[in-house]
Amino acid sequence: MSHIFKQEWLDELVEIAKKAGDAIMQVYGSDQMDIQAKADDSPVTAADLASHKVIVEALAHLTPDIPVMSEEAADIPWETRKQWQQYWLIDPLDGTKEFIKRNGEFTVNIAFIDKGRALAGVVYAPVLDKCYYGAQHLGAWLASADGVTDLNQLAVAAPNVPRIVGSRSHVSPGLAAYLEEIGEHEMTSIGSSLKFCLLAEGKADIYPRLGLTSEWDTAAAQAVLESVGGLVVNADNGQPLDYNQKEDILNPYFIATAKHWRDK
Numbered sequence: 001m002s003h004i005f006k007q008e009w010l011d012e013l014v015e016i017a018k019k020a021g022d023a024i025m026q027v028y029g030s031d032q033m034d035i036q037a038k039a040d041d042s043p044v045t046a047a048d049l050a051s052h053k054v055i056v057e058a059l060a061h062l063t064p065d066i067p068v069m070s071e072e073a074a075d076i077p078w079e080t081r082k083q084w085q086q087y088w089l090i091d092p093l094d095g096t097k098e099f100i101k102r103n104g105e106f107t108v109n110i111a112f113i114d115k116g117r118a119l120a121g122v123v124y125a126p127v128l129d130k131c132y133y134g135a136q137h138l139g140a141w142l143a144s145a146d147g148v149t150d151l152n153q154l155a156v157a158a159p160n161v162p163r164i165v166g167s168r169s170h171v172s173p174g175l176a177a178y179l180e181e182i183g184e185h186e187m188t189s190i191g192s193s194l195k196f197c198l199l200a201e202g203k204a205d206i207y208p209r210l211g212l213t214s215e216w217d218t219a220a221a222q223a224v225l226e227s228v229g230g231l232v233v234n235a236d237n238g239q240p241l242d243y244n245q246k247e248d249i250l251n252p253y254f255i256a257t258a259k260h261w262r263d264k
């Protein structure tokens with residue numbers, strides 16, 4: 001059965017992400033982060049696993065019949081997964097390296113994928129106290145200490161010189177070539193899916209990711225950005241970045257662009 005993504009689900013996702021953030025902050029505030037290396041040698045902490053547990057349990061309660069894929073439970077056969085029309089795709093703690101460095105640039109990510117498209121998502125940065133959430137047919141908002149901002153109501157003027165955002169901890173040779181081609185620009189480095197959120201908030205213009213990411217790293221934030229008219233495309237062919245269309249979970253290199261920059 002196919003579901004219509006409802007406003008109540010979006011509100012519920014915000015609550016779930018905040019609970020997951022609370023679980024992460026318990027580890028963040030303790031002396032012992034319990035860092036382990038995963039099979040691919042990337043770090044995983046007690047916080048990734050605690051956040052994963054909170055989200056998976058809450059989603060099972062919210063929508064018992066919708067499957068869930070998480071970075072921390074990704075071993076789902078392609079034969080099974082390729083049948084999914086709709087599913088939740090989560091990265092319980094994106095920016096694990098930033099979490100370990102304790103610079104606050106990490107997020108909880110929950111996306112709703114509908115027929116290969118990132119339809120809705122929430123991105124929550126507990127230390128920064130910022131929660132971005134949206135759905136393509138409902139809109140997108142930022143909840144912070146200042147209250148709730150409708151991201152579609154922001155009037156953003158595109159600057160003359162593009163403001164580029166890039167990874168703090170994963171720098172690729174492709175990016176250097178891209179920046180050289182683009183010429184004069186301002187560059188900001190920040191960890192996790194927050195890069196997309198800066199575009200959605202009108203604080204940056206382009207996020208070129210000419211390096212590897214997995215589908216759970218991008219889905220929720222792509223949904224937020226595209227709910228405010230931004231776009232994320234495959235850097236090679238300009239096609240929208242899609243989900244669950246191939247066995248390999250790695251994304252192609254991509255370029256994300258803010259609405260005000262697309263309109264320029």
Ligand SMILES: Nc1ncnc2c1ncn2[C@@H]1O[C@H](COP(=O)(O)O)[C@@H](OP(=O)(O)O)[C@H]1O
Binds near residue numbers: 042166191
């Ligand atoms: N070589 C690689 N292969 C796959 N994913 C990679 C990668 N290098 C970085 N990433 C992904 O990039 C994410 C961090 O993004 P950024 O560099 O923009 O902060 C990591 O998420 P996690 O922290 O959840 O593992 C990781 O999944």
Ligand SMILES: [Mg+2]
Binds near residue numbers: 071091093094095216
């Ligand atoms: Mg990640």
